[in-house]
Amino acid sequence: MTDAIDWPPAWPRVLDARFGAPAAGGYRATPEAFRVEECLDFAPEGHGEHLWLWIEKRDLTTAMGARQLAWACGVSPRDVGYAGMKDRSAVTRQWFSVHLPGREAPADLEAALASASLTLLAQTRHPRKLKRGVHRANRFRLRLTGPALEDPGFAERWAWLCQHGVANYFGPQRFGPEGRNLHRAVRVLAGGWRKRDDREGMLLSAARSFLFNTLLAERVREGNWATPLPGEVVVLDGSASQFTAEAVDASLRERAERLDLHPSGILWGIGGSVAQGEALARERDLADHYPALCAGLERAGVRLGRRPLRLRLEAPRFEAGEGEAWLSFTLARGGFATAVLRELIAHPSLSFRTPPAGPLQGGEDATSAAVQR
Template structure:
């Protein structure tokens, strides 16, 4: 599976292992919780445990159905992670009393009028511990990290989405093109892998376009891409790395309002100031299509 990366720096050697001692993730909620309502919001720290396992443990501790437990996103098993979980308020006593595993710690509790739903995230804070890093390598890492914080990075779906052999999307492709109704969680997961593969292909192509625009002059880029000169001129005027196109399906950040890009000036400014972001195509019946 080919990916086009945004940055061309030489590989920087270091030692890293994804373990609970060296990999940390903390959710940033999309909204502040009102601290009023019929749902209990738990800020939970867990280690060496997947989100699905966490939900199973919570369901057992509270005698709730798993569908009654809300979460915004999946967190890695081989990490120390902090995420927000919602459960009906009436289960508060049971969860406090029966949640005894050392792998789970309730850091805070609040209340909300609404349960947490998948996708209700502003983002995640990641911290990793690298070892065997020389002073020169430290300087190189900091330089690249600064550029990434300013320009962003292509948000590809990672290897874990595609199974151990990295080919689960092929099974998903076969299912998706069969025209049959999906049966069970496994088929849905495989089709999701195919959707993710197509998204990665789209993103790789857009990154490649952006690199061509940045690297070449207008006439040469137009020839390589087979684009009209006027379009390449408009793209070349954008100072950021990832180039936006008229008709891109955009999304406001962090609150999720979507819109189509109709003109460059204000839309590019919003993108550069991290107030909006282009969305990638996740193929499906309900997909929002670019104009």
């Protein structure tokens, strides 16, 4: 027996209660209108067996770029590393590593990459392969158009998000057109997940993302998505550090208000939750509503994790132009630009209700749904 999943989901926006629904808007008309730059919090050491390459790619998934890089360097794709999966329909900059012990980069590497829409910006060495998830954040620069920019409330919506943060929903692309990734995950988990059915972990990730978004949506409806509950696990902003707030006093509420810490939601998996009280009761309610999904994830061996319910927009900037606007902001690793855009404009690809129109939208591409372990 499998869980009944209603699709499309009615996951509410935060700002509708305050400003009403946003007006229609457009974004990502071209790859150049959606720019992403990966941010590390360390620098390569300048020596070692791994060649690190700072690359700009256009209209390519990260996986596609990695395969092109492996071909150009004459190595296996497994010898190429990267930290995060970036958008396809975008211009993105990120680091790749190539295992070349005792070897120099091919003399024609820059030209070979250029022929595949990859621009080599810098190169250096490091002792270790670049691992998934080691980046700190992603910097976005996005071009918006349409009636939403003429709405007097647009500036207020943007200012509110800059001050209070954004609900940290997983974006529509995580679930596939019409929720197909999720529906397939339900079937696969009911029958017993196998690696050969889901080599990239996309189905496991879709299931966990659905459970997280469902929990977050309930908190948004109640208006307490940014305020810790008694027994909640809170996450320090910009850090993996977390602790259980056994009691919520004025000091904790003040820290949450200034975005120093955030409530968190469960990423379902094996391992005991350290939440207590009301927060733990909500996690148990989630398992009662979706027992097959939760049990299937545990049988698959996915380890329990936490994700902040809120994201802070770092260094936000708004630039108005003639019939357009550019937004710039940095989001912590794992954050979706679509979570920000969804609060500002109405667009079919942001609604969860229709298949994405054209290329995927957000902070990751189609193969980026690997489970966070």
